[in-house]
Amino acid sequence: MLRLMLVCAWLVLLTSFGIDEPMGCYEDIDHANVFILWGNNMAEMHPVLFSRLLDQRLKRGVKIIDFATRTTRTRMAADKSILFLPQTDLAVANAICHEIIKNNWVHKDFVDKHCNFKKGLVDMGYGLEDKYAFKDKPEGISFDDFKLFLEDYTPEKVEKISGVSAKDIKYMAAHYGNPNTKVMSLWCMGPNQHSRGTWMNNLIYNIHLLTGKISTPGNSPFSLTGQPSACGTVREVGTLTHKLPHGVVMNKKHRETAAKIWDVPLENIDPKPTYHTVEMFRALDRGDIRFMWIQVTNPMVTMPKLKRYRDAAKKEGRFIVVSDIYPTPTTDIADVILPSAMWIEREGMYGNSERRTQYFEQMVNPPGEAMSDTWQLIEVAKRLGFEKQFYYKEETHIEEIYTEYRRHHEGKKHNMAPLQVLKENPGMQWPYVDGKPTKWRFNSKYDPACSNGEAFHFYGKPDGKAIIWQRPYEPAAEEPDSQYPYWLNTGRVIEHWHTGSMTRRISVLHKAMPHAYVELNPSDAKRLQIQTGDDVKLTTRRGSMILPASVNQRGVPAPMQVFVPFFDENMLINDLTLDSFCPISKEPDYKKCATNIEKVI
């Protein structure tokens, strides 16, 4: 289900560098001079890491630039706030590249030695129809082709599309261009939950590659991750349909390695990936899928265009099993509910944004018959006749699985630390080589996997070079028009983790943030005579719902935009959102669709 969250980040690391996970680490924060936040309300969404930024500002006077569509707490703490219109971050990033080339800020030596230029297909569509398929066709281009392409993205031209003044674009470009400034770009769901998410991620890497500001302390394009399982469970371990613990199912070599470790015949691993998340629920609706087992996620709150998929799950002839620790809207549609153990009720491990794997021990026993999600899978697999492959003993299964998992990643590029090391340390970063974590990958000073004798080696690609992608600006799947004149944006709040199935049960957090609301710009609110607390009706092409208004409170959207947090299962904003997704990563765009608003009298 984390297809809903971080696949763009993962896929781009694959398209740009041929290998997953950021090259830098949190220590970059202690070295960088300028932090550029791309569509990222870090003060609320990554508050602990944001405090580390603020701490550095007190100590060293660093600069924080908040490049966003909405005014948030992050802006109040930032040195400079730049607002852009939804989807136009693509154009602004290209304009920054244009400025970098125009002003000769390109790190020529670095680009010549370590980068290739490529372009992919354009006009990809938005995946709105069932069985939508897309395959990118990368094509090599020259630096001059790239330069010519950027002629369409002068700051003056982009100013008209994005609403960002040419001066502000040049201001950001100058930070990236200044050879004496160390810049860290930070982003999360803004560029990821984006109908051109893969492109947007590519573009941020482009800026860092052009200026050579990458893989060195403080120079870091850094894709932030939600901590519990986004990096660890999905991206590293390989729970996506096309993924293996190491590599992808389409690759015969990767299949062979996995089959050997798992001790299964090669034919058992289908070289053809099946459904991605949105298509999977569409298949459930059509009847192509009739059985579904949902673990560690709450899709009946988080799926975009939710009504269709909720109705699909309730259809006759569908059998849904849900494992969870608390009742949720997803357990409401279940035919069978399996009680799971909470994280303190089982042992396990998780991986975070900086490639750090951490081990945690069981603290208390799970109540009643509840058992860990992992053990549920093992028990079912044993009954399916895979006793040989699922040989794990209950007392030691975590250790056994982890030891087996390590075998998938042997080698300097991804080696995992032994369990004993994880237990003795506050987690350990991979690649763990010769008893040491690798803090900056692709930099031969820090990364023992570099083998080309140069300062940098992007060993994820066969020729050791990273890719600078030519990616244009394209509009969103559904933009405001006369009937639905407002942008609808959704997101999180600091009090609640995602759908709040755990955090809403914590009294102090529920009391602080009891229900969802719709944020309006004060100018729109004044025109429509809406005050905080008034009922507002939101209508999109998917349906309508009533929410209390919030004017000038937690966040202030730009004029003609509204924002609704998605945590509240009693006000399911995802009934209204659009299920368009990035054609390359298949990650839905929760941040952009068109809506109308009216005051309820």
Next chain:
Amino acid sequence: MKKRLGIISLFVLLFISFIVIWNYSYYQGKEEAYIPIDKNQVTPIIASELGVFERSKFAHDYVAMPNDPEHERTLKEYYGQRAFNGAPPSIPHTVENERSMGENRCLKCHGNGGYVTKFEAYAPVTPHPEMVNCRQCHVSVNTTSLFVETNFTKGTTPTTGVNSALVGGPPIIPHPLQMRENCLSCHAGPSAPREIRVSHPDRINCRQCHVPNNHRPSNTEVFNRAYAHE
């Protein structure tokens, strides 16, 4: 002639130094951004003493301040604001600007304290004013209802009373010190809870006499000297 030569050589010298300095700064500018990395820092076992003396300059003012029992907090109120012992206190008042950050809002009152007529109370002083993202941890209270009923109960909180090692000895610090190194912010001044206000804030160096004891009782063996003189 000699004089002219002197002037010329002066200018030549100036010119050469210009070239040298220009070259130096040019290469400085081109140098790659690289900082040697320190070794892994080890998490300290002993609590940091940063900020211990932060508020000591007010110590004599605290001594001179008269008591104001009507507007004092009690220890029960102090712990009542928290979800459990050790949790950050909630914000009991409305927050004017939801987007505010510590430096420009919260610290105006909670940096130094003082009497607030509106709430008829003294603003508590934060022991960690250097952490400015206040609402990373402190949340407001916007409703009294619950999402679902819960059987969660707070654990026990430290109580006052004699916990000294010897009769007449200084009491032991019964709580952890992380983010609470600055004793005077909670133990002195009119916003300090009545029961835990110290009678001698002017002694400043609290931990000269008061030792922390925030460890759960565990099977610590009796201390033995590794090497004893015969």
